[in-house]
Amino acid sequence: MENPAQEILAIKEAMGSRLAILGHHYQSDAVIALTDIQGDSLELSRRISDLDAEHIVFCGVFFMAESAAILRRPGQKIHIPDTTATCPMADMAEAGRVETTLNILQADGRTVIPLTYVNSSAAVKGVVGSHGGSVCTSANARTMLQWAMDQGDAVLFLPDKHLAMNTANALNIPEDERIILPQGVIDGDPRLFVNPAATGGKRLIAWPGYCHIHEEFSLHTIAELRTKDPAIRIVVHPECDPAVVKAADGNGSTTFLINYAAQAPAGSIIYIGTEANLVSRLAARFPDKTIRPLSLSLCEDMGKITTDKLAALLRDIDSARPVEVADEIREPARLALERMLEACR
Template identity: 70%
Template sequence: MENPADTIKRIKASMGDSLAILGHHYQSDEVIQFADIRGDSLELSRKIDSLDAEHIVFCGVYFMAESAATLSREGQKIHIPDTTATCPMADMAEAGRVRNVLDILQKNGRNIIPLTYVNSSAAVKGVVGEYGGSVCTSANAKTMLAWALKQGDGVLFLPDKHLARNTANALNVPEDTRIILPVDVIDGDPALHVDPALVADKSFIIWPGYCPIHEEFTLESMETIRANEPDAKIVVHPECDPALVAAADGDGSTTFLIKYAEEASEGATVYIGTEENLVNRLTALYAGKKTIKPLMAHQCEDMGKITVEKLAQKLLTLETATPVTVSDDIKEPARLALQRMLDVCA
């Protein structure tokens, strides 16, 4: 019986340019070795339109495949090896709840502009597009928040409270203009937990979501490193708590973290606070030249659902597999929200 790795190699060779495998940076080495293109979620989705491939297999989590489907051309089919590989942060903002909150916030004639992190469902992006908002990534969050703040009376930033606060800090958005919505809006009745009077004088309203992986990193771990290795550098992802970001030597997207490791001087020690698969890959890449270590050892369970076995099985069934699709009533406003970002960041 053919092993899964050989199956993948054989099918890739036979399908040629009609197949493209995209791999997110947080995928395991076992899976990422088969990726034709590596990158973060939006970086990968933006390449869809330029690909000749009919079948595009997205090795990541489900919202990423949805973004790819939203930006895909007619005739392109987007697949994901495991449809249960979701993003807990994205799941914390359900489209119906986001719409309800926006309706509450816009009472009394306020024009609240929603800005959603790319780590959100296509349905949420669609709601954001309907309400005149846009999308951001961790790399362009400052640019997009600055844009959004100029569009109306206030901004609803979702779903990540940490990226929201870190971006606001970078732009010097006053603390007294901010408010984090009660966590009950995630799984309760938004109408019971959002008082228009409470947010009437706030121009930066924050959804209470977070990434469970980046939430695990602690200030104590950084302080221990500072005490034991004072020459070591520490950089973190902006999905981390603002206290960690403030204490770090730098913060930024996965692309920033990769570049920081690349540009670190020979012999340097760099601790990186993000998903462990990426850090371990950088550790191996620079072994013998510089020391790259994870701030803490944490892996995303949902990213881990994409395995070599599941990738091989998906490739074996491409012709009959049901691709990831986004309905037109969601796709059009979601594409509009994404396009606003692309236009602002052009």
């Protein structure tokens, strides 16, 4: 079959309930049209335990497929059409460095609870789970940061420094009680400089990671747009710089951004600061409003998932190698994820 979409639909019909295809909001329209369930990271994580399908295909980036593999039930197989679709932010936190950092931070006897954004590897989630920590998404970061702060003396939030600081602002955590770990380079090797003297009195210690896509949005762009038309509304994702978030009219997860667009009055002009695939989809869904991207930012890794690759995977799915997470990582990582799901019931 030359048309990959037709081939995918035919395979879906033949496999029936044995197959479920999940798609993150940042996927292209062509891929989203072929998925059974769409959502952000939290929504999709919650759906895994309810699925009866033998094969679950994740159209997103690799850490999402790993999270599904952690939460899957026995007999279920998790797949991703392109295993090279990674997340640069997730790659900024490596499990060994996180473990070492926690050991340094806790050397003075303080209890430091790690909290990792879901945009992190299974190995990092495993370290977090084994140290009594949990996971958060952009939708529940406020709830989970408060949860983590209630568990100990301080929180190590990773890998996104912007989400950490924006969430701290929402919880009114004083600025003198937070710190972003500095990052430098020694002999070409990026590493963290963890200074116990600097971190000792802090309640929130943030890893210095960030999202390349959301880093592109600037105060200059916002100022220019407001000068041209003061009536516009601007909403952004909390992975943006805190100064950008403060200058916007609202901020929140992809679900928040979708709901904002849906509930805005007809005739509204809305600029949205997040991945452009979602923004263009919202513009098409709500033609009675003008919805535009704050800047044209596309995630190259999300774009690696195509209908051709999805068709190729489905064609041989019974013999395809699923995404696996080793038991020694999976068990503590599952514990970290389950703590989140329990706290956010």
